[in-house]
Amino acid sequence: MVDEALLRTVTPTVIAVLVRRGAAFAAAEDAVQEALIEAVRVWPGDRPRDPQGWLITVAWRKFLDAARAEASRRKREEVALAEDPSEPAPVPGSAVDDTLQLYFLCAHPSLSPASAVALTLRAVGGLTTRQIAQAYLVPEATMAQRISRAKRTVSDVRLNQPGDLATVLRVLYLVFNEGYSGEVDLAAEAIRLTRQLAVMTKHEEVAGLLALMLLHHARRAARTRPDGSLVPLAEQDRSRWDTRLIAEGVDILQAALARDQLGEFQAQAAIAALHADSRTAGETDWVQIVEWYDELVRLTDSPVARLNRAVAVGEADGPRAGLAALAELDPTLPRFTAAAAYLHERDGDPATAARLYADAARQASNLAERDHLTRQAARLNATPRG
Structure with a gap:
């Protein structure tokens, strides 16, 4: 049997290596998919000692074969064939750098949010087009077209300068908020990818997003009734909250806040932590939550944050105060x-x-x-x- 978890872990690095060597994103992704098919065929009887290196070698050969077959790529072929196609020469960089570059590429500003999410799940997450389509409740052909367009859009992008980490975080948060649908748990997938990103970057806002995801995910079992209806936060059975995830989220958040580089995801996680810290809804520290919403509004000037702050003010200072804060906002929100x-x-x-x-x-x-x-x-x- 082929270790699917291993393949999903190493695939983003393999794609990124091919892109850094000069392959267009779409061509690299196609070559890696062919290499994965070859792995499924070969590995059960003869698993390589270095699975990632094996995939890089085979995918590079697949890419060169495709390059030879297309006259439009003859110039790239001449450059590529100058190297030994049987064993590509080592290139500078690390697996961490390569995967991080792939995150940036899949969340490129030229892509729409929906396309960035789909491409991230396909290339970084290793999900199939069918799985992504099921998760978003669209036909597989529709999702295939969306991913193909996204790959064409970034095909000629060269990451010769740092990507936008904030854009990557927003894409991962979009994935997380889709929750669960079909056979793919997108919330769990977003947590997995954000964990990976946190290890690579050591960035306080990545840690803030991971903490926020864990704290929200900890309440998942209590959010709905058996009939599927929503349970408001104040009415949730807090004994069903996952205390292990809450403790992990709080620890990650505290370490991030200690760096004194506050960002919006850390502020949101702090609000979630205050909710998680309350044994009952009545014990919620709404005054401190309002203070954190003040920080969030200062950081983002987000209308949604102002709306949530108004509700928190209503809890801390009474409903009249909350309605007064709400009256200052756009009613179409x-x-x-x-x-x-x-x-x-x-x-x-x-x-x-x-x-x-x-x-x-x-x-x-x-x-x-x-x-x-x-x-x-x-x-x-x-x-x-x-």
Whole structure:
């Protein structure tokens, strides 16, 4: 049997080595896929001592074969054939550098967020096109076209200067927020890739994102009921939270904060840690959460952060204060109406809250959220009012 986990681990480095040697991204990825097929055929009976080196050698040969077959790549072939195709000469750099370059390439600013996510899962994550398509609930042909377009877009990109780590982190966070669908657990995949990136970069914001993912993932089992309906944070059974993941996330966050280079993911992780640290919803330190939202707003000036801050103010200083903070924001913001409904309910105005919950349900972007908001409106409408 071929160790699939090993293949997924070394594949990004192999692709990156070919790209650094001059192969276009699409050609490199195709060559590596052919080498992987060869590995599945050969390795069960004769596994190499250096699987990564074997894949690099075979993939490079596959690339040269393709180069010979295409007249449009004759110039590249002349350069490539100057070397010994049977055993490419060593090149400077390390596996860490190569994989990091591949992260940057797959999250290139020229790609749309959806394309960057798909390409990252394909090239860095090692997922098949079918698996990615299932995870995003689109036909495999549609996803194949998206990945092909993305590969063409970055085909001639040469990473001769540092890539944008912030863009890579946003792509990984997009993957994480997709959660679970089909046979691929995208949240777990995002954590795996972010762990890998954290080891390579030792960057405090990468650590902040990893801590944020772990702290959110720790609450996963308590987020939904058996019927699939959402359970709000305040109502979750905290005994079902994964204390091991929480402890790991807090440790990673504390180490990152100690470097005194605060970034938005560290601030978000600090908020998540405060929620995780509370034994009950009533013990939540909302005053400190508001302070962290102040930091997050200072760092990002994000309307979403301002919206979440308004809700936190409503918890810390009372619903009237929360509504006042909310009134300063754009009412077309996603979840603005749901936040207003919640604060009006806490302020003792169930009629207004019920109407706003119903409005928010109509605006909801997914079925689970829509059902939850509809239930909230129905609950209030069914409650006798004096």
